[in-house]
Amino acid sequence: MLTLLSVSISTIVLINVKKWNWNALFVALAMMTFLSITTVNNSGSASWSFLSHSLAVDSLSAPLIILSCWLAPLCFLAQNVVKGNSGSLQNGFLALTCSIIFFLLLTFSSLNILSFFICFEATLIPTLVLITRWGANVERLQAGTYFLFYTLFGSLPLLVSIVLISQTTSTLMIPISEIVTLQGNTFFSINIWWIITIVAFLVKMPVYGFHLWLPKAHVEAPVAGSMILAAILLKLGGYGIIRMNAYFPDVTTLSAILTVICCWGALITSILCTRQTDLKALIAYSSVGHMSLVAAGTIVFSDWTISGAIMLMIAHGLVSSALFALANILYERTHTRNIFITRGFKMITVLLPFWWLISCAANLGLPPLPNLIGELYIITGIISWSIFLAPILGVATVFGAIYSLLIYQNTNTQSIVLSSMSFNEISPREHILILFHLLPLLSIIVAPNSCMVWSN
DSSP: OHHHHHHHHHHHHHTTSTTTHHHHHHHHHHHHHHHHGGGOOOTTOOOOEESSSSBEEOTTHHHHHHHHHHHHHHHHHHTGGGGGSOHHHHHHHHHHHHHHHHHHHHHHHBOBHHHHHHHHHHTHHHHHHHHHHHOSSTTHHHHHHHHHHHHHHHHHHHHHHHHHHHHHHSOOBGGGGGTOOOOOOSSSOHHHHHHHHHHHHHHHTTOTTSOTHHHHHHHHSOHHHHHHIIIIITHHHHHHHHHHHTTOTTOOHHHHHHHHHHHHHHHHHHHHHTTOOBHHHHHHHHHHHHHHHHHHHHHHOOHHHHHHHHHHHHHHHHHHHHHHHHHHHHHHHHSOOBTTTSOOGGGTOSHHHHHHHHHHHHHHTOTTSHHHHHHHHHHHHHHHHOGGGHHHHHHHHHHHHHHHHHHHIIIIISOOSOTTOOOOOOOHHHHHHHHHHHHHHHHHHHOGGGGTOOOO
16 A cells, blocks of 8 residues: 555656656556555455554455556546647646545545545545646536535535544544444534534535536546546545444434435436436436435445445446546547437447447446446345335336436437538547456456455
């Protein structure tokens, strides 16, 4: 882990290597990806692997660290259009991407709640600049404003809660949460304390009701920004809820209400996906639906739901990032995201519809892909908690299959609207980009325990 942090810091120096900065950074981040696999050294155990007094890795943070490192070089492959800009703009993009990855590694390995909060918030600024500076349209400024204020207003209650936890327990070390149980009093109910603690993570995921910033941010962000948002930054919410829920085992009333809201939000968002005409907005709303399901699993906080939440976060991170990369491939050639115009590509290219088919099948949870494993664990755990949520989750799953199939059908199988449209062939770089998004799914199928080891 210390090696990963050292490599991520050294990437800032490689930005100044003229002409070879892209290649040098890609090689450095690729090496960091292979080094990150060594963090999975305690499978089958929920124990911590301490690196220092303030950094450690366990079976929850290790898969998310690997996911962050895996997608870092893929962002450079996807955002190839930046190479046509001036050197300062290229260096700015590279520096922002490397800083996001560095802060993510610190966030997932922090042992102190306050340092976790600082690194959690530190990802906000580079992501905001990435959206507002390299976004596609003028509305990127509005998207950045939504992203900034939703995140800031959600984070302030979390800071207050951290101060209260410090005063109550006299420590902010996360492993202490395994033996410390916070108690409310007549003036400050434990339920209210719990809700102000997790509201920042509900916004970050986001669940339905806190999600208005996400479609705008995804639609206006460049492809690298969309990939980082969907694949990694949204997972900070689920990671934070799992970490902080251990402090509040006695919360029942508000957690039950919020679980029902999350399940209902997954259904509503899945229905909304069937009415979207913007391809990136459709993929963004599908992320809201999946993250609402993850939030419900983390709030129930049983062994099954936590294992399923970790699995679904990893699988969704890879699949949604692949879908955004595929959407960008079409956008660079058609200059539109309208799903009724960007269609009929099976008549033009052969391999691109195959990538769409695999990605959409994984998004809807086709066996034996890991999305299905995660959803089954979460749904089983939630239904065992309350059988009355079975119809809602069942219908949400059906609509999830419907909009995933609509994505594939509308982009590939229908006739071309603009027959005179010139279409450049798919480059090997783009094929490699999608291939390396989908390859980890195969390794997760072979060894699913690497993403599911958890014991509360």
